[in-house]
Amino acid sequence: MPAFPQAARAALADTQLRANLAHATGTIRAKRAGVVAEVEDWEELRLAGAAVKDVTLSRLDDHLERLEAALTERGATVHWARDAAQACEIVAGIAEANGVDEVVKVKSMATQEIDLNQALAAKGVAAWETDLAELIVQLGDDLPSHILVPAIHRNRAEIREIFRREMGKVGRPAPEDLTDEPAALAAAARLHLREKFLDARMAVSGANFAVAETGTLVVVESEGNGRMCLTLPEVLVSVVGIEKVVPTWTDLDAFLQLLPRSSTGERMNPYTSTWSGVTPGDGPQQVHVVLLDNGRTDVLADEVGRQALRCIRCSACLNVCPVYERTGGHAYGSVYPGPIGAILNPLLKGVGVDEQTDSLPYASSLCGACFEACPVRIDIPEVLVHLRSKVVDAHRGDRPPKPEALAMRAAAWTFSSAARLARAERLSGVAGRVAGRLLRRSLPGGRTALGRLPGPGAAWTEARDLPVPPAESFRAWWRRTGGRG
């Protein structure tokens, strides 16, 4: 996966993608703004949401132990996974123990993060995505491009093609006369997936929240595929990031207001399901919960970065980001794109490891729109700047050093002595006078500008004008004129 600037360039050239994204993000932004405006104490809700998450993180070990105890008491089996490989092994093990060769899945970012579908396939277990957009992505052998509407990069004609080509290969085929009307496409998905739901013996889900006090998991959704997966099969496995814990049931009253309004721009999403372990006679009788670390404890250790763990995966930041709107999710090269992805990925994986991850904190103009939109007040710009300094620190030992590092070192050397600085100012004054005579380009206000620096500097001036240095420094002018004229 190329670094963000290269990946973005490719995405920017895709006019269909840009049109889809502009329409999608514009629409959701407007809806979100409307329903948020209805809520008088929206700011207080945001503060409450952020505070509850911070309270939880500050005692995360206690809450995790409590969650485990509550779940176990209610008949669930709790597993702990230090990384993606271990989590996949646990899920595959449960499938094997139950003699299951196919599972149905509710959309879960955590299961995408750990590449669960691939790991299950390698063990001969087929994993069917049931969220409509994930189904489109899976049938199209593609990658999701948005947290909430993963198939937004596809238009209706493409989706119709994918359904017609692929549905029959894995289950009930699409009807012969399938049109590209969204309602017809959704109806085709309903029929195709109903077969899978009614036959499924095991489901895999994630969870939006996990209540420590009562062992309650919560899944927030729109289509009903979540309810199907959470109630029909005998076996249910939920993969839950350890940061999803909240202390008590009543803590949910802020999040159940913040999440629907921030994500789909509705007062409430169609279906929210909650369950605490096993309910005799109702739903799965074998309930498993896999608590996933996979780098979250590294994020927790970063005092500035740990606020990223407050994230409730609403995607509001994606929808307001000017960069995301133009490049889409694929350019970020990860399950988590957009502003939250730009901070989570480097925090989870560490910086100084690969160029692509290191490029992510720079995939931003630092406009701050994401911070304004975030329902749990994650100060994404603050974390981006913090991560940029970590990236620079990680590369201090590079041999050969980066041009930027050399330039900074030269500047530091010059600035560290008054005599050197004065000499540098005199030289730049000479250069300024020469350039002023040779160059034509002027900036508003009359100063002349350099259109292009030579060598590695060319990349910097590609999008910036460099004003020509003044003929003399302020000090020199003061010394010469005494402050008069």
Place this chain on the structure above:
Amino acid sequence: MSAREEILQRVRRALGPSRPESPDVPRGYRDHAAPTDVVGLFAERVADYRAGVTRCAAGEVERVVRDVLGPATRVVVPPDLPFAVAGAAADAGLTARELDAVDAVVTAAAVAIAETGTVVLDHSPGQGRRVLTLVPDVHVCVVRADQVVAGVPDAVALLDPRRPQTWISGPSATSDIELDRVEGVHGSRNLHVVVVDAG
């Protein structure tokens, strides 16, 4: 070391010997003045989701439910529904496939939220097992006026987390295709709420 021990140890090490501060959580949002006509607001918000809404008096419930069901012939109800639905079969452990052949289900509810037009089922007596309201295409939900609360915090305070819950706000929907909202994917495509006024 087990994964459990390792993760807990990593958490403790990440937080350090002196734990970060536990901030105070502002809870003023729980003290809302309730709107004057809570039931009216509820009915309006449910209708906003393009679900059907009918208000009626206590004595009219059975007739209204029958009218709403209309031509639906195969109707299933939970075994302890507090009113009669003519011609309906009581659920005696029907499988999902059997429920797939059912036209409609009628249930009560645990609580309803005015601000968001939500009905919440906690699947206690009168509301049925979760699969009952999931598979049939029509769900008629009968809510008493005294079950309607103003907002989400009020509902959360009343609900028992140990019971499984299904929060329903309109029929199922998706906007995954070009952000064009389509109603009716996997859950019931037709939701009808009957609000029974007191007295």
